[in-house]
Amino acid sequence: MKIPKSAYSILLFWIAFVFTFPNIDAQTKKLKRPGSKVGIYSVDKFVSESFDIYDKVYKYDGYAEAGTPLDDEDIDVLEDALDDLEGLSDSAPDILSDVDGTSVLKQAKATLQINKAKKALNYSIKTAKELLLGQRERDTEEEPEDESNDTSTNDNPETNSTSTNNDIGDNDDTNISDNLEIYSKFDFVPGDKLLFFDDFEKDFIGDFPSKWNANGGGEVVQINNEKWFDLLSGYGNYYIPDVKSLPEEYTIEFDVLVSGLDKKTSSTARLFIYLSSTNDFSHGPTYTVASIPFCQYTPVEIRVQNYVNRGGGGINNGVKADIRKAVLNKPHIAIAVNKQRFRIWVNEKKYIDVPRMMSLEHRVNFIKFNVNNFKDGKERIFIKNLKVSEGGEDLRRKLISEGKISTNGILFDTGSANLKPQSYGIIRQISQVLMQDENINLKIIGHTDADGTEASNLQLSQARAEAVKNALIEVYKISGSRLQTDGKGESEPVEDNSTSDGKAQNRRVEFVKI
Structure with missing residues (x-):
């Protein structure tokens, strides 16, 4: 029986399809665009359009592999490409009828090019979807999903039962020997003179915090028995803490909590921290x-x-930073300004260090926060423990020259002696003094605020001094024979324990040469 030409061309098509498509997922290098046309308009158009889109998707796939972020324009291109891809894929079987009636060689060439184009389409559809969903790196980075990886929270964060993977409990039993290499290089040193502190403990739930100003909304909420400031997203919304004037050298620290983030969170969802010359609701001159x-x-x-x-600036730059996991887990943000120098840390990693960022002639005196491009009613951001302090550059010279320093920059989990990672910048400087001069021995003295009983505070202060000693020994390899510890509890306050500022200053560690 003679096989009709149309059936013959279809048979050729599916033979080529079977031998070409099984290797789609194994593609490791770029597909080569056919170098010549078939001479059938619909086929040539299908192949050309398929590879035009393929080239775009392949380029963005390369960006993902290199860690280069996609901007909004890139995302729009991918979304449009995905629509075009699906339309092209649906049209592939229809062009086979145009092949019927041509020579066997032309039919074979057309079939091979159609299959090559379909391979490109299959790759492009799969890759475009993964790029848009942020899943392109899952083979090397993503862990199996379970309930612990869910970034959603209860829609009402004002209840004590709200839980999220973003929360790290205050009594987290972190061993100070964990991540020793990271901690040993951490060089953030908070200022030693407190200018402003707010943990919102004196504010009522649902009220706007008393030590802030704003031109929009925002309120204090309770999450897991902690109070947080809920910042509302909006281009013109500014939140201004009551910092009266910033000196030449100062540090800014705060904690961040988020809820509702997922793979669809915008690439433009950001928290802005302005250091401004004015305290009005604008960027300032x-x-x-x-x-x-x-x-x-x-x-x-x-x-x-x-x-x-x-008159313009001169610096407008972005620094590559994959902090996606960090921002989901209550990150600690630290900023240090030392005259012209400007630095930023997220947790223990320094990302920004610009030596001449700040103007000495035109000073800035105020801090402003802005949140933008978070989805209303779904994605939320909260801050807590805003601390602004004067100083923050070098405690080493003071310890050597005066023989004593006191700092409230060494932090612990609430009610425990577990050191917080951001404390290691100061401990690192202490270790450098001890390594520079082996004749120096130190007494480490812990102090607490007046919360709790005198006996428990005395015990806590002694345990905290011991924790600092252990960090010097374990992380920086200082001999324990050179270190003594003591605890004073709440017995030697330097400020009023009835205020949050006073409590923050009373929670301190002293280093005294002996």
Whole structure:
């Protein structure tokens, strides 16, 4: 029986399809676009359009592999490409009828090129979807999903039962020997003179915090028995703490909590921290701004910009930073300004260090927060423990020259002697003094605020001094014979324990040469 030409061409098509498609997922290098046309308009058009889109998707796939973030324009291109891809894929079987009636060689060439185009289409559809969902790196980075990886929270964060993977309990039993290499290199040193502190403990749930100003909304909420400041997203919303004036050298620290983030969180969802020359609801004529990204589907850079006296700045840059996991787990943000130098840490890693960022002629005096491009009613951001302190550059010279320093920059989990990671910048400087001069021995003295009983505070202060000693021994390899410890509890306050500022200053550690 003679096989009809149309059946013959279809048979050729499926033979080529079977031998070509099984290797789609194994593709490791770029497919080569056919170098010549078939001479059948619909086939040539299908192949050309398929590879045009393939080239775009392949380029963005390369960005993902290199860790380069996609911007909004890239995402729009991918979304449009995905629509075009699905339409092209659906049209592939229809063009076979145009092959019927041509020569066997042309039919074979057309069939091979159609299959090659379909291979490109299959790759493009799969890859575009993964890029848009932020799943392109899952083979090397993602862990199996379970309930512990869910970034959603209860829609009402004002209840004590709200739980989220973003929360790290205050009594987390972190061993100080964990991550020794990271801690040993951490070089953030908070200022030693407190200018402002707010943990919102004196504010009522549902009220706007008393030590802040704003031109929009926002309120204090309770999450897992902690009070947090709920910041509302909006381009023109500014939140200004009551910091009266910033000195030449100072540090800013705060904790962040988020809820509702997922793979669809925008690449432009950011927290902006402005250092401004004015305390009104604008950028101000002179300002420096840093923005922290919260996008989850791809790494997005941390950005910094300065602007001097309405005349422009000179610095407008982004630094590559994959902090997607960090921002989901109550990150600690630290900023240090030392005259012109400007630095930012997220947890224990320093991402920004610009030596001449700040203007000495046109000073900034105020701090402003802005949150933008979070989805209303779904994605939320909260801050807590805002601390602004004067100083923050070098305690080593003071310890050597005066023989004594006192700092409230060494922090512990609430009611425990577990050192917080951000404490290691100061401990590192102490270790450098001891390594430089082996004749120096130190007494480490712990102090607490007045919360709790005198006996428990005395015991806690002694345990905290011991924790600092152990960190010097375990992390920085200082001999324990050179270190003594003592605890004073709440017996030697330097400020009023009835205020949050006073309590923060009373929670301190002293180092005294002996």
